[in-house]
Amino acid sequence: MSIALFPLKIILVTLDLFITIITFGWLGAIKKLFATSPMRSIPVDGDETHRVDAKYKGKKITPVEGVTTLHELALNSFKRYGSRPAMGIREYLGEHNKKQKKFGGVSYRTYEQLGDASKKFGASLRAAGLVSSPDKATLDQLTTSCTLAIYENTCPEWMIGALGAWSQGMSITTVYSTLGTDAVIDSVNDGKIRAILCNKTSVAWLLGKIKDMPTLKHIIYTDNMIAPGQKVDIPNAPKDVTVTSFDDFVSAGDAKAFPFSPPHPDTCAVIMYTSGSTGKPKGVVVTHKNVLATTSMVAEIVDENDVFPAFLPLAHIFELVAE
Known part of the structure; x- marks a missing residue:
């Protein structure tokens, strides 16, 4: 041109x-x-x-045919993978300095051990006076002590506590470990919480605020991220409040006296609180079938031969679903 x-x-x-x-x-x-x-x-x-x-299109709402709740999913895994490692954690040895933590080797629990511990934990919750959640209920309709609060970082005890609660048809309520006193008090009072699973370092201030949480009667603590030889003082609790280590709480569980009381698909599995980044944390009722349907997505990506590093807080729905 x-x-x-x-x-x-x-x-x-x-x-x-x-x-x-x-x-x-x-x-x-x-x-x-x-x-x-x-x-x-x-x-x-x-x-x-x-x-x-x-x-x-055509995908199932459960990762395993016939499984309708998270409790059933757990039992299926315990039976199917019994002696295989289920979850591991690095031993915390303290700090090199304020910015660098020191860790040792990794210790694992098998699926069989996980199943036994969660079964006993659930039985101890029943002995502590917690009862099964109603089949269907909003947060405002929960009038009984049917919910375990978990105020802890991601660790094996977190998941064992949740599995134990679900084995008795109970719900859990999540509280981000980074949140302050007011958020914990609100979640405990919202759910009429009778028992809370927390870190040993949180026990003292929980007892200091116990009068603001009249339904809270049992504090179960973990030694997660407590270095060998590290001293953590626990003050005396009021007469109507018990403070128990996680291991002792599990050991006390009598599964024969309190056999499984399985939940239903529409039973509340978790009251998932927001992180509070936009104001007061808000609790959302999530049922077993809600969480189970989402695990089907994870099953499309992760299989039994994969190792999953737990990075997010278990109080986050994505971490909970993935684990």
């Missing part, structure tokens, strides 16, 4: 674009784009108000 004709081409292209715009020719292009695009979502069971990504 000669240089002399180039300006004419520019004029014609511009004119063509202008005519396309004013005659709504672009509408046809947009319609064609969407007409040839793949379907992005489809209704669930014909219900247009509930849709799912088209690539998950």
Whole structure:
């Protein structure tokens, strides 16, 4: 094309674009784009108000056929993988300095050990006066001591406590370990909490605020991130409040006296509190079938041969679902 004709081409292209715009020719292009695009979502069971990504069409809402609750999922794993390592933790040895922690080797619990500990933990909760959660209930409708609060960082005891509570049809309520006194008091009072699982370093201040939490009667503490030889003082508790180490609480569990009391799919599994980044933490009731359906997504990515590093807080729904 000669240089002399180039300006004419520019004029014609511009004119063509202008005519396309004013005659709504672009509408046809947009319609064609969407007409040839793949379907992005489809209704669930014909219900247009509930849709799912088209690539998950036909996917199950449980990772294991016949499993309808997190308790059943745990029992399936205990039976299927018995002697295999279930979870491990590095031994905490203290700090090199304020910015660098020192760790030793990794110790593992097998699935069988995990099942035994959680069963005994659940039995001890029953002995402590906790009862099964109602089949269906909002947070405001929970009028009995059916919920265990967990105020601790991610550790094996966190998950054992949750599995133990679920084995007795109880719920758990999560409290981020980074939150302060007010958030803990609010969650305990919201759920009428009778027992709380926490770190040993949190016991003293919980006892200092015990009058603000009249339903709280049992404090169970872990030694997570407590270095060998590190001294943590625990003050005397009021007569109607018990303070027990996690290991002693598990050892006291009598599974024969308190056999499993399984939850139902619609039973509240966890009252998941927000981290409080936008104000007062808010509790959301999440059922067993809610969490179980999401674990199906994880099962598409992780299988029994993978090792999963637990990085997020277990108080976060993604970490809970993944584990």
